[in-house]
Amino acid sequence: MPAVSIHSLCKTYKDAVEPSLNSISLEIPRATIFGFLGPNGAGKTTTLSILCGLVKATSGSAKILGKDVSKELKEIKKCIGMVPQDIALFPSLTGQENLTYFGNLYGLKGKVLENKIEHYLDTFGLTNNAHKRVSQYSGGMKRRINLIAGILHDPQLLILDEPTVGVDVQSRKMISDFLKSYNKANGITILYTSHMLxxxxxxxxxxxxxxxxxxxxxGAPQALIAQQENCHSLEALFIQLTGRSVRDH
Ligand SMILES: Nc1ncnc2c1ncn2[C@@H]1O[C@H](COP(=O)(O)OP(=O)(O)O)[C@@H](O)[C@H]1O
Ligand SMILES: [Mg+2]
Known part of the structure; x- marks a missing residue:
């Protein structure tokens, strides 16, 4: 059973002229790191929002671990972790307090939760700032707390929307190294969107x-690059397939 299977998924937002998703189909095998890439406005966040039950599809189907997102959302929510594009933290609470809040939402408490928070704060180099308010954190620190909030309950599928946008090189490296080792050590499926090709x-x-x-x-990045003539990187392939017109207006 794949981690994610999407069939002919369509979404046209209310009052929109054009569809935001025009019949996409996708299978993500378990225990893989899957990159969902595309220019601004391509439909990445819309797809992830449908998978997490935040947005309803117009037609088509989406399943996570064999469960239909339109019917079995409660079950699905227990086994996925979602790290949204927009930081979802309480600025007036400390990093530690934010994580305790999110852990509690997932039914975690006591020593188990405390130990987990301590472990991840250490993993992400945040121990010394655990008791500072999040409003004082840098963009990279907020992103790392946001990520921890999405993994406290040990999800089987971790979905991240632009986890490395707006962070410095060190934070980016820390996040991408973590995703790699988290996937390898635990067989967690990771679905993430990025502009960093x-x-x-x-x-x-x-x-x-x-x-x-x-x-x-x-497909696999190297296979896709090899298939395309005069193409030696994913970035070159991306430009060949999506064109040069600028989308972030
Ligand atoms: N809530 C919404 N209402 C109307 N249109 C939306 C909404 N969210 C996204 N869109 C539109 O859907 C398209 C895809 O957006 P999005 O999924 O956010 O793309 P991406 O994440 O790839 O940048 C864009 O044209 C965007 O303007
Ligand atoms: Mg987006």
């Missing part, structure tokens, strides 16, 4: 490139 090329077992709500290619 060099990072995705190194990190991902498989990628899909989405543009204008359609998947334009999918």
């Amino acid at each position: 060099d990072e995705a090329e190194k990190l991902c077992d498989e990628v899909a490139i989405i543009d204008h709500g359609k998947i334009v290619t999918q």
Whole structure:
């Protein structure tokens, strides 16, 4: 059973003229790191939001670990961790307090939760700042706390939306090294979106490139690069497939 299977998924937001997702199909094998790549507005966040039950699809189906997101969301929520694009933390609480809050939401408490928080704060180099308010944190520190909040309950599938955007090189390296070892050590499936194509090329077992709500290619990065003529990197392939027009307006 794949970790994620999506069939002919469509989404047209209310009052929108164009569909944001135009019949995408995708299978993500278990225990892989899967990169969902595409320019701004391609439909990445919409897809992840449907998988987490935050947005309802217009048609098509999406399953996580064999369970339909439109019918078995409660079960699904227990086995996925979602790290959203926009930081979802309480700025006036400390890093530690934020993590305790999110742990409690997942039913974790007491010493078990305390130990987990301590372990991850250490892993992400945040121990010395655990008792500072999040409003005083740098962008990279907030991202790392946001990530920890998504893994406290040991999900089988970790979904991250642009986890390395707006952070410094050191934080980015720490996050991508962590994702690699987390996947290797625990067989966790990781689905993440990114603009960092060099990072995705190194990190991902498989990628899909989405543009204008359609998947334009999918496969192992090296295989995709080898298939395309005059193409030596994922970034070159991305530009060839999605064009040069600028999308972040
Ligand atoms: N809540 C919404 N209502 C209307 N349109 C939306 C909404 N969210 C996203 N869109 C539109 O859907 C398209 C895909 O957006 P999104 O999934 O956020 O892309 P990406 O994450 O790849 O940048 C864009 O054209 C965007 O403007
Ligand atoms: Mg997005």
